[in-house]
Amino acid sequence: MKVDFSIRNLPQIKTLLPLLGMCFALLSFQVTAFELFNSVQIHGFATQGLFSTTRNNIFGDSSDGISPDFTELGINGSWVPLPKLRLSMQIISRRAGDANDGTPMIDFGLLDYSFFDKEDYRIGVRLGRVRLPYGLYNDTRDVAFTRPSILLPQSIYFERTRDLTLSGDGGMIYGQYRHPWGTLTLEMITGFPRTDNSETRSAVLSTSDANGNLQADLSFIGRLNYELDNGRIRFAITGARVQTHYTPLNSFDPLPRGTDVFSPVIFSAQYKGEKLSLTSEYSLRPINKSGFGPFLDYNVVGESYYFQAAYRIFEKWEIMARYDALYNDRDDPQGLELQQKTGIPAYTQYAKDWTTGIRYDVTPWLMIRGEYHYINGTAWLPTQDNPVPPLPSKYWEMFALLVSFRF
Amino acid sequence: MCFFQASTDLFAEEIVVAVQKNSVPTTPIKRYVMSTIFAMGMTTWPDGSSIRVFVLADNNPTHSNFCKQVLNVFPHQLRAAWDRLVFSGTGQSPIVVSSENEMRERLAATPGAIGYLPKETVNDSVAILPVE
Numbered sequence: 001m002k003v004d005f006s007i008r009n010l011p012q013i014k015t016l017l018p019l020l021g022m023c024f025a026l027l028s029f030q031v032t033a034f035e036l037f038n039s040v041q042i043h044g045f046a047t048q049g050l051f052s053t054t055r056n057n058i059f060g061d062s063s064d065g066i067s068p069d070f071t072e073l074g075i076n077g078s079w080v081p082l083p084k085l086r087l088s089m090q091i092i093s094r095r096a097g098d099a100n101d102g103t104p105m106i107d108f109g110l111l112d113y114s115f116f117d118k119e120d121y122r123i124g125v126r127l128g129r130v131r132l133p134y135g136l137y138n139d140t141r142d143v144a145f146t147r148p149s150i151l152l153p154q155s156i157y158f159e160r161t162r163d164l165t166l167s168g169d170g171g172m173i174y175g176q177y178r179h180p181w182g183t184l185t186l187e188m189i190t191g192f193p194r195t196d197n198s199e200t201r202s203a204v205l206s207t208s209d210a211n212g213n214l215q216a217d218l219s220f221i222g223r224l225n226y227e228l229d230n231g232r233i234r235f236a237i238t239g240a241r242v243q244t245h246y247t248p249l250n251s252f253d254p255l256p257r258g259t260d261v262f263s264p265v266i267f268s269a270q271y272k273g274e275k276l277s278l279t280s281e282y283s284l285r286p287i288n289k290s291g292f293g294p295f296l297d298y299n300v301v302g303e304s305y306y307f308q309a310a311y312r313i314f315e316k317w318e319i320m321a322r323y324d325a326l327y328n329d330r331d332d333p334q335g336l337e338l339q340q341k342t343g344i345p346a347y348t349q350y351a352k353d354w355t356t357g358i359r360y361d362v363t364p365w366l367m368i369r370g371e372y373h374y375i376n377g378t379a380w381l382p383t384q385d386n387p388v389p390p391l392p393s394k395y396w397e398m399f400a401l402l403v404s405f406r407f
Numbered sequence: 408m409c410f411f412q413a414s415t416d417l418f419a420e421e422i423v424v425a426v427q428k429n430s431v432p433t434t435p436i437k438r439y440v441m442s443t444i445f446a447m448g449m450t451t452w453p454d455g456s457s458i459r460v461f462v463l464a465d466n467n468p469t470h471s472n473f474c475k476q477v478l479n480v481f482p483h484q485l486r487a488a489w490d491r492l493v494f495s496g497t498g499q500s501p502i503v504v505s506s507e508n509e510m511r512e513r514l515a516a517t518p519g520a521i522g523y524l525p526k527e528t529v530n531d532s533v534a535i536l537p538v539e
């Protein structure tokens with residue numbers, strides 16, 4: 001493989017860095033494998049989902065049938081060569097309808113060094129490809145065991161722009177302060193988010209006809225998290241500024257050069273008791289598109305929130321319920337103005353999702369889940385699974401089954 | 408604060424924190440620091456050496472009693488914290504041992520080791536670390 005190390009190919013180099021780090025880790029592992037036994041860990045997970053929907057499709061051809069096009073596989077390794085230095089890497093393969101085809105990707109590949117690790121505080125850096133600290137669930141959103149439901153609340157954790165908020169290439173500074181009254185953690189990242197997914201492209205560009213390049217610009221994300229008793233009570237504020245730009249392929253490209261700036265704020269709160277857990281998140285999502293011309297440029301503030309309750313009825317059984325709402329434009333929440341102006345159906349501008357589900361932990365390593373959604377609106381519906389025409393339906397339902405294994 | 412207090416079984420055996428002799432200082436440690444150590448948030452001892460955390464399986468009664476009595480958390484809360492570290496690349500999870508005997512042997516043999524045992528099963532091979 002020939003690699004061009006010029007500035008133009010910076011993204012290529014960025015993806016190679018974690019790989020080099022891991023090769024180095026594996027080489028050293030072979031040299032002194034015995035001594036490293038305690039400091040190396042391998043973990044992984046495998047998940048298969050079945051989706052059936054009425055009218056609209058999600059993850060493949062699910063309407064009025066059953067789609068098995070949802071598989072999540074992941075494996076990660078970490079090594080602590082020195083007490084304050086850790087190397088970690090995770091590779092994920094995700095098959096989800098037409099948006100993800102199962103190609104293995106480096107999810108994170110990083111070096112973590114803590115300058116201080118005292119009783120009361122910890123300060124350090126992470127360099128490489130890092131997971132983005134975004135709300136309560138983004139850090140481990142691919143691991144079914146850590147999700148509250150089969151499908152995360154879509155108002156905040158969109159499937160459509162998933163790859164953009166997943167992980168980024170850059171550097172993170174973190175600091176943690178510990179006190180009997182709780183733990184405060186601040187994480188701040190600067191770097192380049194990932195734009196290599198086709199569904200992400202069409203979500204950001206509002207069209208799948210564009211042939212040019214969507215590239216990430218230097219972006220920022222930060223989260224302040226308060227936690228009492230290892231997560232019994234949790235509050236978090238996330239702020240981000242994710243910028244991408246589009247470069248047309250040639251003069252026949254339907255899209256001109258333009259910039260997209262996404263700057264969401266998320267407020268999160270959670271109580272997790274022995275049996276009952278209550279979670280809510282609220283997000284304001286300003287999106288600013290410029291340069292794309294009068295029909296595609298816009299400047300709107302989206303609004304999202306959900307309320308979620310889960311209850312452990314028996315040791316191995318948990319039931320959950322959630323109301324999740326997404327509005328593309330908080331000044332036109334019902335989409336009526338847009339419909340009047342453009343003819344775009346109003347119900348494509350919001351989504352209100354009632355969800356109920358049940359989880360059964362067969363063993364600590366094996367879990368089965370079932371879930372039902374009743375949805376009004378199509379704002380977060382993946383476009384690749386629902387090519388227009390025909391127009392999507394306003395009211396739709398979803399049934400999902402999932403089995404997951406981890407080690 | 409009693410609202411947040413984990414319900415502990417009155418007849419449960421007393422669980423103590425045990426560490427390797429000599430490599431780990433046995434000056435009393437505050438409860439929130441102990442909690443941070445078992446949540447894998449603090450990974451080095453004050454002398455700079457690695458902390459090696461050993462636990463029993465999530466569904467082991469001794470583990471459950473330890474979580475409630477000493478850390479004031481439930482096993483599934485601790486598991487959620489470890490999962491977040493492991494699958495986001497921000498930390499490691501503790502080493503899971505299969506029995507109290509194995510726990511005592513690993514604690515005795517591993518420098519920087521910390522774990523827990525029912526008080527009556529502690530012997531000379533390990534040291535008790537008091538919790539304030």
